[in-house]
Amino acid sequence: MKRYCLALDLKDDPAMIAEYEAHHKSIWPEIRESILDSGIIQMQIFRLGNRLFMIMDTRDEFSFEHKAVMDENNEIVQKWEQLMWKYQQALPTARPGEKWVLMKKMFDLQDSE
Template identity: 80%
Template structure:
C-alpha cells in the first residue's frame, strides 16, 4: 500500500466552497467507481479556508499516469472534472494545467525513531 498527499486551492468564495463540499457529499457513482478501478483504496479530503488537502491510499501498482489515461477516456469523469474546475484554482506553484499537486513528505515519526 502507498500513501500520497496532494494539495489544491478552491476559489476563495464561501458560496462556491459550500457548493463544492455539497458535491462531495454525493459524488457521482461513476466517479467513485473510476477512483476505485484506478487502484485508489481510500481517499480523504480536508479543507482549511480555501486550501484542500487530499490523502490517497493506493495499491502498490497504482500509477498517476495510468489514472490520467483512464480519466481522459471516461466522459463522466471528464464532466465531473469540468464541474469541479468551477470551484478550484491552481496553486501558485502548479505547472500550467496542473490541478492537484503532489506534496513532498518531510517527516515520518516511524522513520525518525
C-alpha cells in the same frame, strides 16, 4: 500500499466552497467507481479555508499516468472534472494545467527514531 498527499486551492468564495462541499457529500457513482478502478483504496479530502489537502491510499501498482489515461477516456470523469474546475484554482506553484499538486513527505514519526 502507497500513500500520496496532494494539495489544491478553491476559489476563495464561501458560497462556492459550500457548493463544492455539497458535491462531495454525494459524488456521482461513476466517479466513485473510477477512483476505485484506478487502484485507489481510500481517499480523504480536508479543507482549511480555501486550501484542500487530499490523502490517497493506493494499491502498489497504482500510477498517476495510468489514472490520467483512464480519466481522459471516461466521459463522465471529464464532465465531473470540468464541473469541479469551476470551484478550483491552481496553487501558485502548480505547473500550467496542473490541478492537484503532489506534496513531498518531509517527516515521518516512525522514521525519526
